[in-house]
Amino acid sequence: MPELPEVETIRLALDQRLIGRRVTRAQLHRRDMLVLPGDPPGGFSRSKSGAKPKRVRRADLLEGARIVELRRWGKQLAIVSDGGAVCVHLGMSGQLRLSTDTNPEPLGHVHAQWRFDDGARLVFRDPRRFGGLWAFPSLQALRDARWSGLGPDGLSLTAAQLRVALAGSRRPVKGALLDQTRVAGVGNIYADEALFAAGVGPSRAAGSLTKPEHTRLAREIRRILTRAIKAKGSSLRDHTTPEGAPGAFQLAHKVYGRGGHPCKVCGGPLLCEQIAQRTTVSCPACQR
Numbered sequence: 324m325p326e327l328p329e330v331e332t333i334r335l336a337l338d339q340r341l342i343g344r345r346v347t348r349a350q351l352h353r354r355d356m357l358v359l360p361g362d363p364p365g366g367f368s369r370s371k372s373g374a375k376p377k378r379v380r381r382a383d384l385l386e387g388a389r390i391v392e393l394r395r396w397g398k399q400l401a402i403v404s405d406g407g408a409v410c411v412h413l414g415m416s417g418q419l420r421l422s423t424d425t426n427p428e429p430l431g432h433v434h435a436q437w438r439f440d441d442g443a444r445l446v447f448r449d450p451r452r453f454g455g456l457w458a459f460p461s462l463q464a465l466r467d468a469r470w471s472g473l474g475p476d477g478l479s480l481t482a483a484q485l486r487v488a489l490a491g492s493r494r495p496v497k498g499a500l501l502d503q504t505r506v507a508g509v510g511n512i513y514a515d516e517a518l519f520a521a522g523v524g525p526s527r528a529a530g531s532l533t534k535p536e537h538t539r540l541a542r543e544i545r546r547i548l549t550r551a552i553k554a555k556g557s558s559l560r561d562h563t564t565p566e567g568a569p570g571a572f573q574l575a576h577k578v579y580g581r582g583g584h585p586c587k588v589c590g591g592p593l594l595c596e597q598i599a600q601r602t603t604v605s606c607p608a609c610q611r
């Protein structure tokens with residue numbers, strides 16, 4: 324599942340290619356992958372209301388508008404134009420891929436695509452369809468609807484923000500870190516890696532962390548996310564850059580996916596267990 328570094332990798336690439344470009348054509352191939360203002364919460368794929376979807380105008384998907392900005396909060400990306408904004412959530416297997424109109428990449432599971440005035444072509448594909456698109460008349464409307472409930476972004480997380488996010492919680496710190504309303508952008512990979520680097524056991528009650536631990540853990544979350552962005556993310560199954568290249572941070576994972584293998588610091592066996600319904604790997608000797 325794409326986490327903050329994977330989405331930021333995509334944002335940086337699209338930022339270089341799309342700012343200032345005008346959308347000459349926008350196409351939606353599956354109505355249930357788009358949520359318009361007024362649609363049932365979560366969209367029509369999960370709705371049982373029986374309501375009939377309202378017609379999508381091409382302008383809803385930014386046709387005719389000029390791209391002014393790519394924004395990210397946590398794992399969500401916003402394509403912002405002078406005529407509205409589209410929020411992209413990649414879910415489990417979503418991708419945004421860039422190619423050219425004259426040399427389109429043959430890809431399956433394409434749910435929406437945009438063509439630009441310089442011949443660039445952007446597609447949104449998502450084989451498992453846990454992701455989606457949300458269209459808004461402005462970035463402000465997008466922020467109010469989609470981002471106001473999210474916690475502080477992991478890339479700039481301060482110790483004070485982390486302390487507030489974890490305060491009073493008796494749930495495992497691993498589960499609290501995965502909760503996007505507390506900290507936005509951290510998923511299973513980077514939670515395990517950051518907890519290991521900070522020496523904090525994943526099953527510790529979130530509210531039991533000390534002030535030095537807040538400082539250490541916030542620092543390690545920022546450091547690991549930054550390093551992962553430099554490596555263009557972790558490619559385990561689906562993540563690629565918009566140009567189709569894999570990331571390399573999976574090679575630097577110290578605990579994620581290494582249950583039963585020796586700890587890279589102390590040599591003892593890494594423990595693999597379920598915490599907050601997620602496979603969690605940690606070192607019982609190095610993490611307390």
Ligand SMILES: [Zn+2]
Pocket residue numbers: 586587588589590591606607608609610
């Ligand atoms: Zn160890």
